[in-house]
Amino acid sequence: xxxxxxxxxxxxxxxxxxxxxxxxxxxxxxxxxxxxxxxxxxxxxxxxxxxxxxxxxxxxxxxxxxxxxxxxxxxxxxxxxxxxxxxxxxxxxxxxxxxxxxxxxxxxxxxxxxxxxxxxxxxxxxxxxxxxxxxxxxxxxxxxxxxxxxxxxxxxxxxxxxxxxxxxxxxxxxxxxxxxxxxxxxxxxxxxxxxxxxxxxxxxxxxxxxxxxxxxxxxxxxxxxxxxxxxxxxxxxxxxxxxxxxxxxxxxxxxxxxxxxxxxxxxxxxxxxxxxxxxxxxxxxxxxxxxxxxxxxxxxxxxxxxxxxxxxxxxxxxxxxxxxxxxxxxxxxxxxxxxxxxxxxxxxxxxxxxxxxxxxxxxxxxxxxxxxxxxxxxxxxxxxxxxxxxxxxxxxxxxxxxxxxxxxxxxxxxxxxxxxxxxxx
Amino acid sequence: xxxxxxxxxxxxxxxxxxxxxxxxxxxxxxxxxxxxxxxxxxxxxxxxxxxxxxxxxxxxxxxxxxxxxxxxxxxxxxxxxxxxxxxxxxxxxxxxxxxxxxxxxxxxxxxxxxxxxxxxxxxxxxxxxxxxxxxxxxxxxxxxxxxxxxxxxxxxxxxxxxxxxxxxxxxxxxxxxxxxxxxxxxxxxxxxxxxxxxxxxxxxxxxxxxxxxxxxxxxxxxxxxxxxxxxxxxxxxxxxxxxxxxxxxxxxxxxxxxxxxxxxxxxxxxxxxxxxxxxxxxxxxxxxxxxxxxxxxxxxxxxxxxxxxxxxxxxxxxxxxxxxxxxxxxxxxxxxxxxxxxxxxxxxxxxxxxxxxxxxxxxxxxxxxxxxxxxxxxxxxxxxxxxxxxxxxxxxxxxxxxxxxxxxxxxxxxxxxxxxxxxxx
Numbered sequence: 004x005x006x007x008x009x010x011x012x013x014x015x016x017x018x019x020x021x022x023x024x025x026x027x028x029x030x031x032x033x034x035x036x037x038x039x040x041x042x043x044x045x046x047x048x049x050x051x052x053x054x055x056x057x058x059x060x061x062x063x064x065x066x067x068x069x070x071x072x073x074x075x076x077x078x079x080x081x082x083x084x085x086x087x088x089x090x091x092x093x094x095x096x097x098x099x100x101x102x103x104x105x106x107x108x109x110x111x112x113x114x115x116x117x118x119x120x121x122x123x124x125x126x127x128x129x130x131x132x133x134x135x136x137x138x139x140x141x142x143x144x145x146x147x148x149x150x151x152x153x154x155x156x157x158x159x160x161x162x163x164x165x166x167x168x169x170x171x172x173x174x175x176x177x178x179x180x181x182x183x184x185x186x187x188x189x190x191x192x193x194x195x196x197x198x199x200x201x202x203x204x205x206x207x208x209x210x211x212x213x214x215x216x217x218x219x220x221x222x223x224x225x226x227x228x229x230x231x232x233x234x235x236x237x238x239x240x241x242x243x244x245x246x247x248x249x250x251x252x253x254x255x256x257x258x259x260x261x262x263x264x265x266x267x268x269x270x271x272x273x274x275x276x277x278x279x280x281x282x283x284x285x286x287x288x289x290x291x292x293x294x295x296x297x298x299x300x301x302x303x304x305x306x307x308x309x310x311x312x313x314x315x316x317x318x319x320x321x322x323x324x325x326x327x328x329x330x331x332x333x334x335x336x337x338x339x340x341x342x343x344x345x346x347x348x349x350x351x352x353x354x355x356x357x358x359x360x361x362x363x364x365x366x367x368x369x370x371x372x373x374x375x376x377x378x379x380x381x382x383x384x385x386x387x388x389x390x391x392x393x394x395x396x397x398x399x400x401x402x403x404x405x406x407x408x409x410x411x412x413x414x415x416x417x418x419x420x421x422x423x424x425x426x427x428x
Numbered sequence: 429x430x431x432x433x434x435x436x437x438x439x440x441x442x443x444x445x446x447x448x449x450x451x452x453x454x455x456x457x458x459x460x461x462x463x464x465x466x467x468x469x470x471x472x473x474x475x476x477x478x479x480x481x482x483x484x485x486x487x488x489x490x491x492x493x494x495x496x497x498x499x500x501x502x503x504x505x506x507x508x509x510x511x512x513x514x515x516x517x518x519x520x521x522x523x524x525x526x527x528x529x530x531x532x533x534x535x536x537x538x539x540x541x542x543x544x545x546x547x548x549x550x551x552x553x554x555x556x557x558x559x560x561x562x563x564x565x566x567x568x569x570x571x572x573x574x575x576x577x578x579x580x581x582x583x584x585x586x587x588x589x590x591x592x593x594x595x596x597x598x599x600x601x602x603x604x605x606x607x608x609x610x611x612x613x614x615x616x617x618x619x620x621x622x623x624x625x626x627x628x629x630x631x632x633x634x635x636x637x638x639x640x641x642x643x644x645x646x647x648x649x650x651x652x653x654x655x656x657x658x659x660x661x662x663x664x665x666x667x668x669x670x671x672x673x674x675x676x677x678x679x680x681x682x683x684x685x686x687x688x689x690x691x692x693x694x695x696x697x698x699x700x701x702x703x704x705x706x707x708x709x710x711x712x713x714x715x716x717x718x719x720x721x722x723x724x725x726x727x728x729x730x731x732x733x734x735x736x737x738x739x740x741x742x743x744x745x746x747x748x749x750x751x752x753x754x755x756x757x758x759x760x761x762x763x764x765x766x767x768x769x770x771x772x773x774x775x776x777x778x779x780x781x782x783x784x785x786x787x788x789x790x791x792x793x794x795x796x797x798x799x800x801x802x803x804x805x806x807x808x809x810x811x812x813x814x815x816x817x818x819x820x821x822x823x824x825x826x827x828x829x830x831x832x833x834x835x836x837x838x839x840x841x842x843x844x845x846x847x848x849x850x851x852x853x
Contacts, residue, residue, distance in 0.1 A: 169725060298723030298735060300594060301747035310723060313738060313745035320738035320745075322726035 006065035007033055007058055014106050020113035023148070031121045033061035034141040039108060039245050040064065040099040041140070042375060042396035043257035047084065047092040049136030054082025057140065064096055094398040098389070104247070108218075111246040115220045118148045126152040131264040133290055139243035139261060145219045150187065150212050150239035151265055157212070158331045159189040159266035159287070162196025163278040167305045170273030173297055174199035177272060180324025182209030186331065187238070189214070189266045191258065192231055194224060196272050196280070205233055214265070215242040216258040217250035241265075251378035253371070256282055263287035268331035270295040270321060274308030281308050288316055293330045295321035372397055372405040377414070377424060385421035431490035432458050432483055439531045445538035448573070456546045458486035459566040464533060464670050465489065465524040466565070467800060467821035468682035472509065472517040474561030479507025482565065489521055519823035523814070529672070533643075536671040540645045543573045551577040556689040558715055564668035564686060570644045575612065575637050575664035576690055582637070583756045584614040584691035584712070587621025588703040592730045595698030598722055599624035602697060605749025607634030611756065612663070614639070614691045616683065617656055619649060621697050621705070630658055639690070640667040641683040642675035666690075676803035678796070681707055688712040693756035695720040695746060699733030706733050713741055718755045720746035797822055797830040802839070802849060810846035 004012075011018065011032040018032055025031065034057045041048045051060045054077040063073050070090035077084040112119070120127055121141045128151035131138050144150070151157065160178055162170060178188050178200040188204040190197040192213035204211035213234050217223055219242045222231040231240050243261065244254060259282045263269050269287035271294075274280045287294045296318040299306025312318035321327050372395070379394030379402075380386060386394075392402035406422055409415040416423050429437075436443065436457040443457055450456065459482045466473045476485045479502040488498050495515035502509040537544070545551055546566045553576035556563050569575070576582065585603055587595060603613050603625040613629040615622040617638035629636035638659050642648055644667045647656040656665050668686065669679060684707045688694050694712035696719075699705045712719045721743040724731025737743035746752050797820070804819035805811060811819075817827035831847055834840040841848050 169727070173726060297726055298731075298738070298745070300725050301598060301722055302594070306723075307747070310745050310747050313723070314747075314751070320723070320735050322732070322735050322739075326739070 005062050007036070007061045010036065010065065010102065013102075014109055017106055017109035017113055021109060021117060021119045021143075023118050025120075025124060028121075029058045030056065030123070031119065031141070033057035034121045035109065035119055035245070036061045036105060037064075038140045038243065039105050040096040043139065043243050043254055044134075044137040044260065045092075045396070046136040047088050048096070048140070049138065050082055050084055051077055051089075051092070052140065053136060054080040054084070064093070064100065067097075068093075091398045091401065095392070095396055095401070098393040099396065105245075108245040108247045111218075111220050112143060115145060115246065117143045117145050117219050117246060119143055120148050125149070128265045129153060130266070131261060134260060134264050137260065138264075142241055142243055143219050143245065144239050144241050146235035146237070146239035147210075148239065150210060151241070155187045155210060156185065156331060157187045157189050157266045158327060159262045159269040159283065160196070160200035160272055161190055161262060161269065161274075161280040161283050162200075162272040163274045163280060163305060163308070164193050164195040164197075165275065165278075165305065166195035166199065166273050167303060169299060169303070170196055170305055171199045173299075174272045175203040177270070177297070177324050177327060178203035178209075178211075179207045181327060182207040184324060184328045186328065187212060189262055191215075191262055191280075191283075192223075192227055192234070192240070194226065196274075198227060198230060200272070201230060201234055205237065208237075211238045212265070213238075213240045214258050214262050215240060215250065216244070216254040218242060218244050218246040218248040220246035221249075223250050251375075253375045253378050255279060256374065259283040260286040263292060264290055266292070268293040268295060268327070270297065270327050270330070271309050271312055271318070272297045273299060273305050274312075275304055276307040276311060278308045281312065284312055284316065284318065288318075294318045295327055295330045297321055370405065370408065372401055373409055376402060376405045376409060380415060380422060380424035382424040382426050385418040385423045387421040391422055430487050432461070432486045435461065435490065435527065438527070439534055442531055442534035442538055446534060446542060446544045446568075448543050450545075450549060453546075454483045455481065455548070456544065456566070458482035459546045460534065460544055460670070461486045461530060462489075463565045463668065464530050465521040468564065468668050468679055469559075469562040469685065470517075470821070471561045472513050473521070473565070474563065475507055475509055476502055476514075476517070477565065478561060479505040479509070489518070489525065492522075493518075516823045516826065520817070520821055520826070523818040524821065530670075533670040533672045536643075536645050537568060540570060540671065542568045542570050542644050542671060544568055545573050550574075553690045554578060555691070556686060559685060559689050562685065563689075567666055567668055568644050568670065569664050569666050571660035571662070571664035572635075573664065575635060576666070580612045580635060581610065581756060582612045582614050582691045583752060584687045584694040584708065585621070585625035585697055586615055586687065586694065586699075586705040586708050587625075587697040588699045588705060588730060588733070589618050589620035589622075590700065590703075590730065591620035591624065591698050592728060594724060594728070595621055595730055596624045598724075599697045600628040602695070602722070602749050602752060603628035603634075603636075604632045606752055607632040609749060609753045611753065612637060614687055616640075616687055616705075616708075617648070617652055617659070617665070619651065621699075623652060623655060625697070626655060626659055630662065636663045637690070638663075638665045639683050639687050640665060640675065641669070641679040643667060643669050643671040643673040645671035646674075648675050676800070678800045678803050680704060681799065684708040685711040688717060689715060691717070693718040693720060693752070695722065695752050695755070696734050696737055696743070697722045698724060698730050699737075700729055701732040701736060703733045706737065709737055709741065709743065713743075719743045720752055720755045722746055795830065795833065797826055798834055801827055801830040801834060805840060805847060805849035807849040807851050810843040810848045812846040816847055 074084050074086045074089040126149040174196045182204050187210040189212045190200045201211045219240050222228045263286035271280050271284050296309040296312040375395040379391050392399045499509050499511045499514040551574040599621045607629050612635040614637045615625045626636045644665050647653045688711035696705050696709050721734040721737040800820040804816050817824045
C-alpha cells in the first residue's frame with residue numbers, strides 16, 4: 004500500500020461524505036490532496052498530473068521524491084518537465100502538506116454538504132478542460148453538482164461591484180431574459196452586477212451558478228451569505244479551493260478564468276476601466292469564447308470598461324437578452340466561436356493587462372508572483388520569508404525575488420520581525 | 429463653334445460670377461449644365477463623362493445626338509456604355525434641358541454668392557472622387573470654397589434629428605474637442621445632432637461645413653437659416669445641386685454619400701434604428717473610410733442605430749474626441765483606412781439597407797427609382813406620367829415600372845388626371 008492509499012484509508016469516512024454516490028477513486032482522493040497544496044492554475048502541477056496522473060503526483064509529493072525522479076517520471080510518461088521546474092514545484096508544494104489541515108478541510112466540506120467533482124465525473128464541466136495545464140484539479144460544489152454538466156447552456160453575466168442603477172437594471176433584464184430562453188446564469192457572487200444577475204435568475208426560477216475565490220464553506224462577501232445560500236439551494240456555489248481556504252486577490256483572478264471557461268459565452272454588463280470583470284473577459288477571449296459587452300452612456304465611468312472591450316478587444320455589442328442568447332449560440336457551432344481568431348489571440352497574449360481593480364495592484368498585474376506575495380502579507384504583522392512563501396504557494400527563492408521587486412516599488416518593507424506590506428496611500 | 433460654346437457665350441456673365449477667380453473653362457461650364465439635368469449620383473452620366481469628358485457629353489445632349497452615337501463615342505474613348513443605357517440616359521436627361529432655367533439658376537447662384545467648383549480646381553475635395561462614376565459633377569459652395577481642399581483634416585459628425593439631451597451633449601463635446609485638435613467638422617445641417625455639431629464648432633471658432641440636399645440658395649431646414657448663414661461666413665455650405673433645386677428624399681440619401689466621401693472619418697453620435705445617418709455610415713464603410721459610433725444606454729432607442737453599427741457593421745466604438753481624432757488619423761495611413769476590408773465590403777454591398785427614416789420609405793429603400801418617383805409626386809395634385817418621370821429624373825419607362833411597383837404596395841394611385849401619392853396612415 005503506497006502513501007496515497009494509506010492516506011485515503013485514514014480519511015475514508017470524511018472523503019466518502021464529499022464524493023456522494025461517486026465510486027471511491029484514488030484519482031479523486033489524490034486530486035483532493037493536490038488541491039490543498041497548490042494555488043489555482045499551477046501549470047507545473049498541471050503538467051505533472053497530465054503526464055503521470057494525480058495519484059502518482061500525490062505519491063511523489065507524500066513520499067518526498069527528489070526533483071530528479073519527478074522530472075524523469077514525467078518525461079518517461081511523455082510529458083515535459085525539467086529538473087529545475089520539478090524542484091521549484093516541490094519546494095512550493097511541500098511546505099503546505101499537512102494531513103491534519105487536509106482532514107479538517109474534508110470534514111468541514113462534509114459539514115456544509117460540499118461535494119468534490121473531478122474530471123471524468125459525468126457532471127464535470129468539460130469547458131474548463133480547455134484551460135489545459137491550468138485547468139482546475141477538482142471542483143467543490145454546494146448545491147446541484149450537475150449544474151454544469153452541459154445539459155443546460157450557460158452564459159456568464161459579470162460586471163463591476165460599483166454598479167449604477169442603469170447597470171443593475173440591465174443585469175436584471177438580461178438575466179431574467181436569458182433564464183426565459185433556457186440559460187443558466189454563471190457569475191461571481193459579488194456585490195453589484197454579479198449579485199443582480201444571480202438574484203434576477205433566482206426570481207425567474209432559473210438556475211444560477213456562483214464561482215467563489217475561496218472555500219465554499221465560507222460565503223464571501225459576507226453580505227451575500229443569504230443570496231449564496233439561496234443559490235446553493237437551486238443552483239450551485241462552486242470553487243476549486245478546499246474548504247477553509249480564504250479568498251485572495253490571486254484566487255479572484257484565477258476564479259475568473261473558471262467563470263469564463265465554464266460558460267458558453269461571457270457578457271460584461273457594466274464595468275469601470277479597471278474592473279476585475281475585464282479579467283474574466285480577457286480569459287473568455289483567450290479561450291476563443293464569444294465575448295459580449297453592453298454599452299452604456301459615454302458619460303458614465305461605470306461603462307468605460309465595456310467600451311474598452313468593444314473598442315480594443317473586439318467584443319460583440321449586445322443590448323438585450325436576445326442578442327446575448329445569439330452570442331452564446333455561436334459557441335455551439337464549431338469553428339464559429341469567435342469573430343476573429345487573430346483578435347482573440349491578441350487578447351490571449353495579454354489577459355492580465357485587463358485585470359486590476361485593487362490599489363497597488365496596478366504594477367503587479369503583469370507579475371503573478373507579486374500578486375500572490377501581496378496576498379500572503381499583512382500590513383500589521385511582519386512575516387518571515389518562509390512563512391510568506393508558504394502562504395503565497397511559492398518557493399522561497401521565488402518569494403524573495405518578488406519581494407525584492409515589490410520593495411523597489413515601495414509596496415513592501417523589511418522589518419526586524421520579517422516582511423511587512425505597506426498601507427496604500 | 430459647337431452648342432456648348434454657344435451656350436457658354438450666351439451666359440458668360442452669369443457663369444463668370446459663379447467661377448470667381450477660376451479661369452473660364454468649357455469643362456466647368458459643361459459640368460454646370462450637366463448638373464442641372466441629372467439626379468445626383470447618376471452612374472450612367474458618370475461613365476459618359478469619365479470616357480469623353482463633360483464638354484463632349486453636354487454637346488451630345490444639346491445636339492440631340494442619337495443613343496447609338498453616344499454609346500459609340502464612349503466605347504471609342506475606352507469607356508463602357510451599351511446603346512440601351514445610352515438611350516435611357518438621354519431619355520431621362522433631355523426633358524430637363526431648359527436654357528432659361530439654367531441661366532436663372534446661374535443668376536441666382538451669383539446673387540447669393542455661390543461658387544461652382546469642379547474636379548481639377550485646387551480646392552476640389554479629392555475624397556469625393558473615390559465615389560467613381562457616382563462622384564459629383566460639380567459642387568456649389570457658399571462660404572470658403574477652399575474649406576475642403578485637404579489642408580485641414582475633416583471628420584463627419586452625424587446623427588438623428590430626434591436627438592436626446594445625451595446625444596446633444598456628446599455632439600457638443602465631440603465637436604468642440606475635435607476643433608481643438610485641428611479638425612473641420614462636416615455634417616448635414618439638420619436639426620438635432622447635426623445642428624449641435626455645427627454650433628459647437630462655430631462656438632469654438634472652428635471651421636464647419638454643411639452639405640445640403642437642395643440648392644445652396646435656399647437654406648434647409650428653415651429653422652436653421654441663421655445657423656447655415658453663420659456656417660457660410662466662416663466655413664462652407666455645399667451642395668452638388670444647382671440653385672433652385674429642392675431637397676428630396678433621394679437627394680438627402682445622395683447628399684449623405686458626399687458627407688462620407690468628403691470626410692476623413694465618419695462618426696455617428698446618436699441614431700435611432702432607422703435614422704438616415706446610418707445611410708451616411710453605410711457610405712463611409714462602403715468607401716473603406718473609418719467609421720465610428722458612440723454608444724449610449726441600451727435603454728435609449730435614440731442610440732439603437734449606433735449599437736447596430738457597432739454590432740453588425742464593425743464600426744469602432746468611440747467615446748470622446750480623442751478617440752474620434754485617432755479614428756480619423758487612421759485614414760492618413762495608407763492601407764490602414766479600415767479595420768477589416770472584408771467587413772467594409774459586406775457593408776458596401778448593402779449600404780441602402782441602412783437608409784430609411786421617413787414613413788412609406790421602408791419598402792422603397794431597396795428601390796432607388798421608387799424613392800425618386802415618390803419625391804416627384806404630390807399627394808394633392810395628380811401628375812401625368814411624363815411629368816412624374818421628368819421630375820424624378822427617370823425615363824418614362826423606368827417611371828412606369830416604379831409606379832407599378834408602388835401601386836401594388838398601395839403607396840400611389842392612378843387618377844383621371846394622372847398619378848397621386850397616397851397620404852401616409
